[in-house]
Amino acid sequence: MNKHHEIAMVGCTGKKEGTKMNEKLSYTDHRQRIKSRYLKNGLSAFYDYEILEFVLTYAILRKDVKPVAKDLIQRFKTLSGVFDAPVQELVKIRGMGLHSAILIKLIRDCLEHYLRQHLFATDCINSPQALLRYCTASMAHCPNEQFRVIYLTAKNRVIADEILQQGTIDHIAIYPRTLAEQSLRHNAKALIFIHNHPSGDPLPSAQDRDLTRTLRAAIEPLGITVHDHIIIGKNGYYSFREQGDF
Numbered sequence: 001m002n003k004h005h006e007i008a009m010v011g012c013t014g015k016k017e018g019t020k021m022n023e024k025l026s027y028t029d030h031r032q033r034i035k036s037r038y039l040k041n042g043l044s045a046f047y048d049y050e051i052l053e054f055v056l057t058y059a060i061l062r063k064d065v066k067p068v069a070k071d072l073i074q075r076f077k078t079l080s081g082v083f084d085a086p087v088q089e090l091v092k093i094r095g096m097g098l099h100s101a102i103l104i105k106l107i108r109d110c111l112e113h114y115l116r117q118h119l120f121a122t123d124c125i126n127s128p129q130a131l132l133r134y135c136t137a138s139m140a141h142c143p144n145e146q147f148r149v150i151y152l153t154a155k156n157r158v159i160a161d162e163i164l165q166q167g168t169i170d171h172i173a174i175y176p177r178t179l180a181e182q183s184l185r186h187n188a189k190a191l192i193f194i195h196n197h198p199s200g201d202p203l204p205s206a207q208d209r210d211l212t213r214t215l216r217a218a219i220e221p222l223g224i225t226v227h228d229h230i231i232i233g234k235n236g237y238y239s240f241r242e243q244g245d246f
Contacts, residue, residue, distance in 0.1 A: 029056050030064075048079040055107065059100040068095035083108040084141035093143050112138045120158050125150070125192070132230070132237055139232045141194040145172040148193040149179065151188035152227070159186045174211060176218035191219065193229040203235035206238070212240060 023120060034054050043051055060068070064224035071093050076082045083092075083104060090101035115134040125131055139146055145167040151159040164182065165174050172195065193215065195208075202210075212229045219226060228241040240246055 030066075049073045051079060052058050052082060054210055055103065060095070062098075063095070065213055066096070068093065069101075071095070072210075080141070083111075083121050085176070089103055100138055115121045120161070125152070125156055126156060131192075133230075135230060136237065137193050139194065139204035140234050145196060145198060146205055147172050147174050147193070148192070149182070150187040150192040151183065152190040152192070154189040156190065176215055176216065179215055180218055180222060183219060184222065188224055190225040190227055192227050195231060197233045197238075202231045202236050202238040204238055209245070212245075 007245070034057070037045065038054060044052070047064070049069040049072075052072055053066050056065040056068060071081070072082045072090075075093060076085050076089075085104075087098070087101045087105055090096050090104060091098055098119075102195060112134070115130075115137050119125065119127070119134045130203045134180070135148070137146065146163050147165045150161050151166045153159060162182070165172055165178060178189075188237065193212070208229075208231065216226050226246070228239055230240070231238040
């Protein structure tokens with residue numbers, strides 16, 4: 001190799017290193033701008049993919065994560081769809097490792113935990129909207145049906161919040177005897193039933209109405225009041241009490 005060729009090779013290598021350095025500075029500056037926007041205005045002016053991009057900067061440290069964020073939105077359609085996606089689906093997105101997927105699920109679970117603590121902060125359910133926010137966050141996007149029972153004292157103080165039964169995508173089996181045993185074990189004086197419809201439509205089926213009547217008939221002779229049965233779906237909720245079904 002002659003001297004002239006060596007100089008050319010050095011110049012080429014220097015150009016590549018300079019390009020990489022410029023790219024690093026570019027996305028480092030971009031991350032700082034995102035942080036500054038957030039500190040100034042919160043998330044109100046962010047697109048969904050920008051929120052994800054901001055989150056991913058704390059899991060993927062040395063890479064431009066905007067393409068990953070956009071791919072997540074494209075695959076799961078919405079920001080809530082991303083946060084509700086299982087870890088095993090998140091890691092299928094190019095650039096998403098287990099560390100990043102866990103961070104997204106952790107944020108989702110922290111939200112549910114926050115809403116639960118906020119709802120039960122005084123050990124008393126006194127806000128129907130807070131109850132709906134909690135139930136929607138925890139149940140609306142579950143792939144299978146869940147039947148949850150909130151056990152209350154006579155003054156509506158929360159004794160326990162339990163998932164009584166889990167089922168399939170369109171069916172769940174609830175046994176009145178199990179409900180009665182759990183209610184007596186907790187010494188509950190009132191109950192709220194909540195279950196989800198994975199289909200997204202919260203309107204009750206004939207089976208839902210029959211189940212509600214059966215459970216009330218089994219529990220109310222024990223001196224336990226059923227305050228409501230709420231069905232949660234992606235598209236809203238249905239309250240038996242609000243609709244005059246109680």
